[in-house]
Amino acid sequence: MQEIVLALIAGLIxxxxxxxxxxxxxxxxxxPGVIGILGIYLGHKIMNYVSAFLS
Structure with missing residues (x-):
């Protein structure tokens, strides 16, 4: 949670x-930009899950 707050503060600054x-x-x-960033993040998480599952 602390990382989220720090990221928000950095973004505001x-x-x-x-x-x-x-x-x-x-x-x-x-x-649209926020959704694109969310898609990149979710794609990264999905690939991590898939690669861990296949290993």
Whole structure:
């Protein structure tokens, strides 16, 4: 849980700094980007499970 909170705080700081210096945020556009990142994470977890199951 601590990692999640630290990641959220880091993300908030990066968002604030990028907005302050008038740069575009370093993330994909809203919901489609978040879903894409979630897909990458789930694909990684599935492959870990499959490779452990086949070994």
């Amino acid at each position: 990066v968002g604030i700094v990028f907005t302050w210096i008038k740069l575009p945020i370093p993330s994909p556009p809203a919901l």
